[in-house]
């Protein structure tokens with residue numbers, strides 16, 4: 001299956017959702033190597049790009065495997081966002097606008113999901129970016145501010161009218177943060193209301209579920225966030241399930257192979273100390289399902305060198 005975001009063609013239906021602090025360039029590279037059809041960077045502040053561009057450079061790094069992929073930016077100033085995306089987003093096929101982040105410090109600045117309450121400003125941001133940028137502009141949104149103010153259908157139509165080339169809809173309100181279940185009925189309503197492609201997002205945990213959600217809602221693809229932590233194999237399982245094929249779970253040897261590859265990617269990208277800190281976090285996710293996982297996690301968090309993590313992986317058994 002494939003999707004067209006204007007002239008950008010995405011081969012496949014399962015994308016890695018952006019997750020700040022987690023889906024860094026090494027992990028996105030790994031997920032692409034493991035079959036993710038599309039990736040989006042962690043959110044990058046337009047204001048930080050203007051005033052402190054070197055600090056944000058790491059967040060903007062693109063892997064050569066990320067074709068096509070999106071740079072996600074956030075902000076509240078249409079002009080600044082368009083200008084920063086034009087200045088720093090050239091390597092990316094798509095620019096994605098974050099209109100879903102629920103974090104208080106983001107919302108306070110009238111950014112992220114606060115824009116769901118200010119469709120006029122959101123519209124100016126989308127239009128300005130769509131008019132200025134050479135790439136297609138997409139929007140990642142939630143269903144609304146809270147249960148009393150679900151606005152997804154109107155917001156999606158507005159985004160389309162302002163020039164958005166695709167949408168990703170996370171089926172929760174800002175108030176829900178990450179609690180409760182994603183509302184795929186509302187995602188389906190958005191899909192029916194617009195003619196641009198829609199990614200559905202929220203709680204997809206496996207291939208069969210992705211097939212069911214796509215069939216029910218009619219979305220063009222799914223973005224997978226938390227279920228991809230420690231499980232970059234999920235993208236292949238989704239694509240297999242969509243083709244009606246059996247889903248293969250990785251065996252221990254395969255898990256160890258990918259963990260090792262992940263260590264090497266971290267070491268190539270980060271200074272040694274940071275590479276270890278970040279890899280320990282991912283190891284905790286990879287260890288899910290291993291016998292004595294809690295004890296193993298404790299052990300891994302005591303490791304200080306990447307060599308030690310590699311030796312730890314070699315010693316893992318099922």
Ligand SMILES: Cc1cc2nc3c(=O)[nH]c(=O)nc-3n(C[C@H](O)[C@H](O)[C@H](O)COP(=O)(O)O)c2cc1C
Pocket residue numbers: 017018019020021022041042043072098100101140170178201202203204223224225226227
């Ligand atoms: C730790 C974490 C960080 C996230 N950071 C971002 C982000 O930078 N940009 C964004 O659009 N969404 C972000 N999200 C939201 C996810 O992209 C996704 O919409 C949400 O997790 C629901 O999908 P899931 O149920 O598959 O995890 C984040 C989610 C988590 C858990």
